[in-house]
Amino acid sequence: MDSSKDDSKDEAHITASRRGFLGRSAAMGLVGVSLGLAGCKEDAPAKTASAGAPAKGAANEVAPGQLDDYYAFTSAGHGGEARVIGLPSGRTLKRIPVFNIDCMVGWGITNESKAIMGTKADGSLKYITGDTHHVHASYKDGTYDGRFMWVNDKIHSRLARIRMDTMECDKIVQLPNVMGFHGIFPDKCDPVDAKINYTTRVFCGGEFSIPLPNDGRDLDDPSKWGALFSCVDASTMEVRWQVRVDGNMDLVATSYDGKFAASNQYNTENAADLAGMMAAERDACVFFHVARIEQLVKAGKFTTIGASKVPVVDGRKAANADPATAVTCYVPVGKNPHGVNASPDGKYFVCSGKLSPTATVIDLSLVAQWYEGKLKQPRDAVVAEPEIGLGPLHTAFDGKGNAYTSLFLDSQCVKWNVAAAIAQFKGDKNAKVIIEKMDVQYQPGHNYASMGETKEADGKYLNSGNKFSKDRFLPVGPLHPETEQLIDISGAKMRLVADHTAYSEPHDGIIVRRDIVKTRQIYTMEDFPNHVTPDNAGVTRHGNKVQVRLMSQAPAYSMPIIKVKKGDEVTLTLTNYDKVEDLTHGCALPTYNINFIVNPQETKSVTFKADHAGAYWLYCTHFCHALHLEMRSRFLVEA
Ligand code: RUQ
Ligand code: CUA
Ligand code: CA
DSSP, X not given: OOOOOOOTTOHHHHHHHHHHHHHHHHHTTSSHHHHTTTTOOTTOOOXXXXXXXXXXSOTTOOOTTOOOXXXXXXXXXXXXXXXXXXXXXXXXXXXXXXXXXXXXXXXXXXXXXXXXXXXXXXXXXXXXXXXXXXXXXXXXXXXXXEEEEEEEETTTTEEEEEETTTTEEEEEEEOTTOEEEEEEEEOSSOSSOTTOOBOOEEEEEEEEOBOSSOSSXXXXXXXXXXXXXXXXXXXXXXXXXXEEESSOOOOEEEOTTSSEEEEEXXXXXXXXXXHHHTOSSOEEEEEEEHHHHHHHHHTTOOBOOTTOOSOEEEXXXXXXXOTTTOSEEEEEESSSOEEEEEOTTSSEEEEEOSSSSBEEEEEHHHHHHHHTTOSSOGGGGEEEOOBOOSSEEEEEEOSSSEEEEEETTTTEEEEEEHHHHHHHHTTOTTOOOEEEEEEOSSOEEEEEEBTTTSTTOOOSEEEEEESOOGGGSOOOSSSOOEEEEEEEOSSSSOEEEEEEEEOSOOOOEEEEEGGGOOOOSSOOGGGSXXXXXXXXXXXXXXXXXXXXXXXXXTTEESOSEEEEETTOEEEEEEEEOOOSTTOOEEEEETTTTEEEEEOTTOEEEEEEEOOSOEEEEEEOOSOOSTTTTTOEEEEEEEX
16 A cells, blocks of 8 residues: 555645545435535636635734633534634633533533533433534623523533533533434523513524434334424523424524524425435525413413423414414525524524525514514515525624625635625626635535624624645544634635634634633632531541542642542542632542542532542642642552
8 A cells, every 4th residue: 555645735636535525425315416516606706716825914823922802612513512712813722521521620520510411320421422513602782791601412402501700511401302402592682571681591403303202102104203492591491492393403593682583494394314305495494483482381372292391382384374373484495504693783594505505584574574464475584595605504794794604515605795685686686795705625614703693793703614624734644623714804805814723523603702701710619518628628437428528728638648448439529728710639539530620719529439449549630739749648448
C-alpha cells in the first residue's frame, strides 16, 4: 500500500472527496433524484473567490491578555456536552458536561450530578449517552438575559438546563412519549400577558413517530404512530403539555410576541421509510397557537398517553380545520425543509428547503390572520420563496434585513435580502435577492450570527459550522475535526477571518455579547445543604453505612488518615474551604473510580462500596498549590 503519497493538499483530491460524499449518498438511493438537483439554476451569481486564506490583519486576532468580545455556546452532537468558546479568537473556554460522563469535574460520578442526570434503582446512571444539537438561552425584552441556557438530547429525549452564572447543568427532564427530540426554543414573551416579557417556557420538537404509548402495541402499523410537540416550564423544568401533530417536527423557532412557536416538518407524508418521506412536493412549517393550547389544557380538554400524566392536545389537521378553534396551522413550504429561524425584526420565519433550492419566508402577521379567520389558506402566509442554492439548511440574520443560509450541497453560505425576496415574490423582476455567495470548507450544517436570534442582532460575525474539514487542518487520522469558520459580516462583503477547529460534532450555537454574561466567582457554601462543617467533619458509622466528611484547604485535606472496613457503603462528602476564585481541588481515589473536583466553597459527594481492602492514596488531581502533589490522605480499607 502506497501511503507515502501526500495528496491531502491536492485540490483534485479534495474535490473528488467532496464528490465522493455526494456520490455515496446518491448510490445509497439517498435523495438521489432530488439532490441531483432539482431546479438547479445555472444563472446563479458568480461565487466570490474561495476564501482560502484569511484576510490580512485578521479580525479574529485577540492579543495575549485581551478578552474576547463574545461568548459562543455550542452543542457537541453525540459527545453529549455543551461548549463555551470565546469569539473571535475561537479559544475553548469550557466544556460543560451534560448528558455525558466527565471525570475532570466528576459529572456522572458525584451523587449531585447523578441526581440531575437520573439514576436507576441501584443508583447507577439511567443513561450514559447523549446527543446535543441545539443550545438556546433565556430571553428578556427580546434579547438574552444571561439566566439560563437549554440544550436538547436527541437520543433519550431529554432537555437540560444550564445556569449561565456557573455554566453548569442544574436540571434535566425527559419528555414522555417522544423519540428523536430535536429542535428547541425558549419563548420570548408570554402569549397572553405581555408584561411577562421573559422566557417562561421551552418548546421541544419530536422528530420520530412512535407508537403512543410505546409499549409494544402497533409495532407493525406505523400509520398509527405519532409525534408530539412539548412545552417545558422554564423554571420548574416540568413538562406542561404536549400537542400531537400530523407529520414530524425538526427545528423549532418562537415569535417575539410570544404568540407562536413553529416547527419545520420534512415528513408531512407520515412515512416510515426514506422514499415515503420524500414523496410530497411540499412539506410544512406548523405554527402552534400557544394561548389556545393552554386554554384547552386549563379547560381539561386533553387526553393523556400511557403512564404519562402530561396533558396532550390534538393538533392534527383533521381536528384543526376551523381557524376559530385551531391550535395548529400547517403552512406549506419547500420539500423536506430543514431549519426554521425567526428574523430579528420579529416579522418572519424562514424555512430552508433542503431538497428544494429555496427558502420559504412566512409572514407571522398573516399566520395570525389565518387564526382570526381573515386569511383564506395557510399557504397565503408565504410571502417569498427565493431560489438560493442547493441543500439550504439554516438561516442566520444580521439585523440589517439580510439572511445568511447554509448550503450543504453547494458548500456555501449565501447572503440574501429578505425585503428583496418579498418584492420578487410580488413580481418585481429587478429585485436583487442574492447578494453574495461565499465558499465554505466544507458542507455547512448550522450557521449562527452574533446576537442573531435576538432583537439586538448586531451583524458582526457569522459562524459557519462545517461538517467536513479535510485539508484545512493537520490530519489526525481518519476522523478529522470540524471547521467552524468565522466570517466577518459587518462589511459589504463577507470576509473569512478564521478557521477554528471543533471536535465532533457541534451542530448549533449562539453568539452572545460578553456583557450579558455575568458569572459567579465562587460558590456559596450554604447553597449546599450537605456541606461539611468543622463540627461534623470526620468519620461516622451507622452499621455498615459510613459517612466520611472531609474539608479541603490548600494544600491539605482535613484528615490525613481515613479508615473504613471492607464491605462498608461509604459516602464521602468534600467541602472546599478555599475562598480564592479558581482555587479548585480534586479528589481521586485509585481503584474506586472516584474522581471529581470541588471549586471554592463548593460541596460534592460520592457513594461507593468499599469492596476491596488495602491502602489507597486519596489525592488532589487539580493543581492548586506548590504542595499540590503532597495534598493526599491515606484511605485505608481494613479487611
Ligand atoms: S440540526 S446542523 Cu441542522 Cu440539529 Cu444539526
Ligand atoms: Cu489541592 Cu491540588
Ligand atoms: Ca417530505
